[in-house]
Amino acid sequence: MIEETVVEGMAHPFSKYLREAMMPHIWCAGCGNGIILNCFVQAVDELQVDLNKLVVVSGIGCIGRAAGYTNTNSFHTTHGRPIAFATGVKLANPDLDVVIISGDGDLFAIGGNHFIHAARRNLGIKVICANNFNYGMTGGQQGPTTPFEALTTTSPYGNIERPFNLVHLAAASGATFVARWTTLHVRRLTQSIKKLLKKEGFCFIEVISPCPEIFGRQNKMRTGLEMMEWFKKASVVENFSDPAKAEITPEKIVVGEFVDIEKLSYEKLLHEKIALINEKALNKVS
């Protein structure tokens, strides 16, 4: 005999984390963005993060709608600028947990400069990047993560640009926590998001995310399932391996946690310095 599942108020246990007024979401069938948002919400729930202190910031792109879908303080910036905006938020109120959920084009093409500098400063903001290998919202153009030879609407003869290795870039720029998972690795991804939320300094997770409708369609993976099968077949967990060698090829996707180090955050250094100088200045006038 089956047992009835009792759900309080007949609502999904995570519905309090989502703005139902914003539903239905805009994401295609087979898209990985919902999985990423689900893992994020799961991590927030497990850690019992204070929603009043949580700020979710997104840029422009499909995953850019994630900020609005989260029922917390949220802001949807201009294209490429969520990290720069978040810098102002985090410094103005270091008690806030500032999380950026955005896409590869937003964070690494138009916003690439902000990413490397926030990582260099070791500003305590948390970046979750949905990497779908192309610009989904505008219909599938080539971008900074598009694999070599891949077909997109603006590389119809095959992409001749080399893609960024995002985890290598993040590690080299100074991030204190760097991980890569695919949307197939939901439990590991959730665990890494929990680490990222608790850790001091600039933290980065790349999530390889299926985009069957736009990217897959042009690259012989027409369904979400086919893309997930690729992730399953190619993914190799290599924790703490050299991020410089963490390749993404049709044959192999290196996933895992690559960096987990301790380093004083920029906002801590800044606010300690301000307190010291402020006190000195006050002593001088009194």
Place this chain on the structure above:
Amino acid sequence: MAKKELMLTGAHFMNGDIACAEGAIAAGCRFFAGYPITPATEIAEHLSQRMPEIGGIYIQMEDEIASMAAVIGASYAGLKAMTATSGPGFSLMQENIGLAVMTEAPCVIVDVMRGGPSTGQPTLPGQQDVMQAKWGSHGDYEIIALSPSSVQEMFDLTIEAFNLSEMYRVPTILLADEVVGHMWEKVVIPSAEKIRIVNRKRPNVPPEKYMPFMPDDDLVPPMACFGEGYSFHATGLTHNEHGYPQTQSSEVQQRLVKRLCDKIRKNADRIIKVEEVLLEDADIIVVAYGIVARAALSAVRKAREEGIKAGLLRLITLWPFPERHITEIAKQARTIVVPEMNCGQLVREVERSAKETAVAFLSKLGEDPHTPAEILKAIRGNSR
């Protein structure tokens, strides 16, 4: 508060950029994000020293795009925030000035104008960003721009810029020029309690009833900040009063964009400030702003000595444009003389508002602003 003792008061000799920085501090600004650029760098340098002393934040960002974005972030986190730049940086900021307009983030942008276009003449003055200040970002919107003519006004109008930006939740631009920025003059700073400070309206409803973009009768919505218990969303997309994107609704687009314009347009009379000198019987009236207005004042006085009925209308507010004031003087003036350090920008607005009255434009580019003699010559030439 002990912090107030760290405010500068009394008479000081300083340059315009430093006066602007001190004005920001007096206005309650506690966040500055910027990028070095001549001739505005001294504002950043001074604030990098002063901000920590008063418990405020200074950060040098990777570029002006980031500076403007960080300023909006700090504003949403509850601080009064500012950036300072010049032409090339002002161009980069336009993108996020639009975001500040759309999300109604109170903030101040200082543009110490130099000669353009492009890299132009970094150390020389210009008034070439006047139209960019109004129209630089895409879409329809209104902002406020103020034009200081002295080092004292670099202090006073920076405070005014913060007050206006907080009152109307609109990015406010202090449109200075290289001469006013680098010139040294006496500045008198009143004690903190004598300085009028305006702070943004706060929500007076509980969090569950808060609608972040529901305006009051003055068309300005009260503002909650991150971390205060009001869970809300803000976006650069067209949004309804809840802050939720409405990208397919013409009704919401009409309502939002019209309100963003109207909250400035309908309050224009309250916002606009001008200085009127010898206007009563004047039939030749000079309309000038910024450093050029100083030379214009000398020219008008000299013209009076020569028996010419000259007057000066100094524009302190450039945007919203003081249209009504121009229409008024156009009724009595035979000619309106407009000297500008550009190829003709604000003069177009003067012509539009002056209707039938003749407008004589006096352009100057390069090293020096107009001399009193040059403006006097134009007054004389138009008085016959």
